[in-house]
Amino acid sequence: xxxxFLVPVADQVLAHNELLPLQALGRHIHxxxxxxxxxxxxxxxxxxxxxxxxxxxxxxxxxxxxxxxIRIQLYRLMIGNWDATVVDLGDIEEGETxxxxxxxxxxxxxxxxxxxxxxxxxxxxxxxxYPMYRAxxxxxxxxNLVSVDSRFDFGVDEELISSHSYMSKIITEKPNNxxxxxxxxxxxxxNAQEEIDLMERLFFDAYRLGEITSDITLAxxxxxxxxxxxxxxxxxxxxxxxxxxxxxxxxxxGREICAIARYAGISDSVSSFGIFEAENNAQxxxxxxxxxxxxxxxxxxxxxxxxxxxxxxxxxxxVPTETEELVFYKSQLTRRWWVEVPSLITSHTKLNAPALxxxxxKDYLAACDQNIPERWFKAYKKGFN
Numbered sequence: 174x175x176x177x178f179l180v181p182v183a184d185q186v187l188a189h190n191e192l193l194p195l196q197a198l199g200r201h202i203h204x205x206x207x208x209x210x211x212x213x214x215x216x217x218x219x220x221x222x223x224x225x226x227x228x229x230x231x232x233x234x235x236x237x238x239x240x241x242x243i244r245i246q247l248y249r250l251m252i253g254n255w256d257a258t259v260v261d262l263g264d265i266e267e268g269e270t271x272x273x274x275x276x277x278x279x280x281x282x283x284x285x286x287x288x289x290x291x292x293x294x295x296x297x298x299x300x301x302x303y304p305m306y307r308a309x310x311x312x313x314x315x316x317n318l319v320s321v322d323s324r325f326d327f328g329v330d331e332e333l334i335s336s337h338s339y340m341s342k343i344i345t346e347k348p349n350n351x352x353x354x355x356x357x358x359x360x361x362x363x364n365a366q367e368e369i370d371l372m373e374r375l376f377f378d379a380y381r382l383g384e385i386t387s388d389i390t391l392a393x394x395x396x397x398x399x400x401x402x403x404x405x406x407x408x409x410x411x412x413x414x415x416x417x418x419x420x421x422x423x424x425x426x427g428r429e430i431c432a433i434a435r436y437a438g439i440s441d442s443v444s445s446f447g448i449f450e451a452e453n454n455a456q457x458x459x460x461x462x463x464x465x466x467x468x469x470x471x472x473x474x475x476x477x478x479x480x481x482x483x484x485x486x487x488x489x490x491x492v493p494t495e496t497e498e499l500v501f502y503k504s505q506l507t508r509r510w511w512v513e514v515p516s517l518i519t520s521h522t523k524l525n526a527p528a529l530x531x532x533x534x535k536d537y538l539a540a541c542d543q544n545i546p547e548r549w550f551k552a553y554k555k556g557f558n
């Protein structure tokens with residue numbers, strides 16, 4: 174069984190945890206220890222999982238990511254007013270081959286998904302996203318993946334899978350369960366024009382860094398339909414985290430990345446969350462801990478809702494344009510917006526009925542000005558699910 178490959182949390186973390194006040198998060202986490210073994214997973218909401226695999230790093234890692242220091246910073250944060258149970262499963266060490274490590278990650282993540290537990294995976298390289306995606310093979314027919322990253326990570330055709338090319342393997346390998354891929358925060362000068370063109374041809378969604386930082390709320394509808402969220406820490410500006418030469422002076426601030434993590438937690442659909450490409454320094458450890466805290470905080474405010482025209486909880490708006498009649502819904506409870514998209518494929522409604530695409534109030538106002546939102550066009554072309 175794949176869970177047998179998990180290494181317990183280090184004694185230094187446990188010793189530090191014993192000194193924390195009772196209100197600290199670490200005092201409420203059920204931890205995999207050498208003495209007690211694996212924690213009981215029944216009724217768990219989140220499972221923290223470290224992955225010590227970096228052999229497919231694009232830029233070779235001079236040292237292992239110190240996941241235990243991240244734990245120490247996370248454990249010391251004060252617990253929120255949450256109705257959530259967190260377990261820490263410990264770490265997956267390198268297998269004999271990278272594929273062995275991938276297999277164990279896939280099996281453990283799949284097992285957690287089957288138990289309705291959200292894995293929070295921490296690893297040194299973003300190619301770990303690939304086995305997390307493959308974990309959905311027996312869980313969901315189609316997967317929506319959102320990457321918070323300055324790059325699309327398609328790489329080149331001849332390149333083996335790496336932290337800069339894992340997306341190529343995801344979109345080409347069978348079974349192809351990827352329905353939609355969205356990128357939040359790409360920076361044009363890091364991406365070849367061929368990659369940008371590929372995003373367009375596949376009707377994938379991409380949002381430039383400046384677009385999101387000018388209005389962070391634009392990230393919310395992108396994350397609302399995501400199943401798997403992968404965060405490349407190199408999307409954060411180097412000054413925020415004492416980053417090395419592999420980090421850019423441009424990127425998200427700590428506050429912005431925590432807001433994005435909170436939106437991911439609020440999403441009704443997000444069922445796994447990965448944090449990758451961090452480096453060893455105190456500021457980074459603290460920020461990763463705070464990102465995880467905000468993700469859990471967001472989950473506490475999840476509200477399961479789906480617009481229906483007959484429900485008094487939603488207001489329906491019909492916007493005629495020159496080419497289409499768009500139908501928008503606004504939740505009176507959360508103030509979130511959706512727009513109908515004609516579709517042949519939908520898990521929510523009968524065949525040929527419209528699907529609902531998360532959107533923003535700005536999309537509605539643009540439609541009122543006869544500007545059909547680009548995300549609507551892409552969803553329509555693809556057959557939105």
